[in-house]
Amino acid sequence: MKIIKHSFDGVIVGAGGAGLRAAIEAAPHMKLAVITKLYPTRSHTGAAQGGMSAALANVEEDNWNWHAFDTVKGSDYLADQPAVDILCKEAIDSVVELEHWGLPFSRLENGKIAQRRFGGHTVKEGEAPAFRACYAADRTGHMILQTLYQKCVSMGVTFFDEFQVLDIKIDDGVCKGVIAYEIATGDIHIFEARAVTFATGGFGKIYKVSSNAHSLTGDGPGILYQKGIPLEDMEFYQFHPTGIYRLGILLSEAARGEGGILRNKDGERFMERYAPSIKDLAPRDMVSRAIATEISEGNGAGPNNDFVYLDLTHLGAETIKQKLPDITDFVRTYVKIEPIDEPIPVQPTAHYAMGGIPTDVDARVLSDAQGTILPGVYSAGESACVSVHGANRLGTNSLLDIVVFGKRAGQSMVDYVSSTKPFSLSENAGEDLKNKISNFIDKEHDPNFSVAKIREELQDSMEENAKIFRTEESLTKQTEILSDLRDRYQNVTISDKGKVFNTELLEAIELEYLLDMSDTTVASALERKESRGAHSRVDHVERDDSNWLKHSFAFKNGDSVKLDYKDVELGNYEPKERKY
């Protein structure tokens, strides 16, 4: 195992939307490297489908304040309102900027960017669904990822593809760089850098049924959590209402934005009962709960009554072909159903982490609930928690988040690098990682302690005990299961002892991040004795603003989790009952 040293001013970990946007901002001003465990275009931003909201008002009257109101209400009032204002205000320029860089948005007849309806987005603070989501068919994320990568190629940004960052060096509270593993060779690379942005995405692989890629294992949050940095609002995990039954593959909310309807086994449009005014376009937490309720009350379809239908049959072949080509292809490919003629079996699927690495609005990482800044470390996108999504993210706001706060992360890196001096990171900075890897390589393989077995039990049990509806009992049970899995993880072994493309080794290391993400999710959920947004406690069904209008901060405390809290930053919108 060779150890190779590189010297940069700044390093960005992750090359999805947030990482690439940060790179575009930072690259002209410093010696910058983008490190990704995939190839940039493989990042999961590319799987986002429906759109990116901005009050362009291309279809109807709109303004960013309405967008902000919807985002705050959608968040069940847990989002920090000054951050939401930034998100919604800067949305407009961000969309325009992407268009200028070549993003092939779908167009209206007058040549402007097309906009469609999406869940929870309304005009005039709840009056009617709004045409706010700018889109490129149902592959908006793909187009954003491609456009940002193309821009990086044109700028000559330096990439380290298929290098996996596995450690950060923080000395005396100051960032000194990261340590990466080169997947093709097994070599260790020390990246000296005083500004580091984590844009590593989510961790949907803690659940069994998930829309997330296999690579979404919470690497960035995991690396920082293991160094004592807290994770914010981990109890708030979003389940998207319409994953393909059993597979969890995402079917965009755009399907309902274009007029699709959810139906139970009797063909009833059940969302009329749960959200009388905006029905199928209610926010995701409400729709997922409605589906779970229908299923638990015996109204689910199929032999096991465990799914509902997404009905697009009334939209017509032309609309489906023009506006929803990809998702209908997924249905044809994986379920062998023709969505033009038949309704699609769907169930909620683990989709998006509202929680993550705590940051301020300039993407600077916070090391405690009091707002202490960790110098030189930044995070943006799903790995971060600003918080603009609060307890429930609105559809389309994630694509917005990655560009708005990705850009801010890049700017913060520039500010920091220009005001600090280079330093040198010692040659033995890679020792910790080298030892971690050696432990796996040296330990004799025991199939009873395989990565896959522990991970499967983790995903099954999280699905069972910490999904949409939670109770003290289910979460306590899950805490015990996680403790047992953690014990077994200490003995986990791998069979591949090689250096080249040893992905079994990487899966073993990623499993620890998944355990960290699960521990913090369950501990934060157990402690929060209220229901808010995506966090639904059957034993505490009401939202409790007097006690819980606050963000949780989960710290590593040996093998357990220690919690602290920070008040929500309010603004123009006082918390109100959330009805649609």
Place this chain on the structure above:
Amino acid sequence: MDVKLRILRFNPETDRKGHWEEYNIEADPDERILDLLHKVKWFDDGSLAFRRSCAHGVCGSDAMVVNGENMLACQVLVKEVSNPIKIEPIRGLPVIKDLVVDMETFFESYKKVMPYLVNDEVPGERERLQSPEDRDKFEDTTKCILCAACTTSCPVFWTADTYVGPAAIVNAHRFVFDSRDNASKQRLEILKDVNGAFRCRTAFNCTTACPRGIQVTKAIEDVKRETLTIN
């Protein structure tokens, strides 16, 4: 159902050349080929190497040769292929390990065709306008996920990896036919080169291989025709 999986294995640390290994797997007919590879890796032989990420045909990681044809392992179900199932790495690129190939030449070719919008005019505060008709002209080629299924199915590419290949031409097409772009001429000059679009022999393998349904051969023909318009 019982499935026989034959995988062309190669470990550069122990093998001088590739060899076939066979795995008997209990599979559901609705499972993806990728699910079978995971079963081997997770419960039989952890050293099996392959790339994958999204598992539903949008990230482009897992192009491989299944029963002789290029496809994404996550996009094909067990019931759609004949048993035994033979799996090999995509052809024409050096194998790193098992089903993982070195993608560097592929991405170098992509970068050669200036795969980005070029327009130095000041665009103003709002979006540039583009009619739906103009937008439609390059719709098909925006779908490319750079999986390399097309390029590595091309008989010309197998014999000469200096040929930029179908994927690079598809990505050139995406900008050449975009009404907002001003660098078509430069791109077409690059594609007039001996290693450019005219090396295409219209075998149509690329079109068959594309997991996104892009009319790759047609896009190459469009580009060839367009090169005739420049001096």
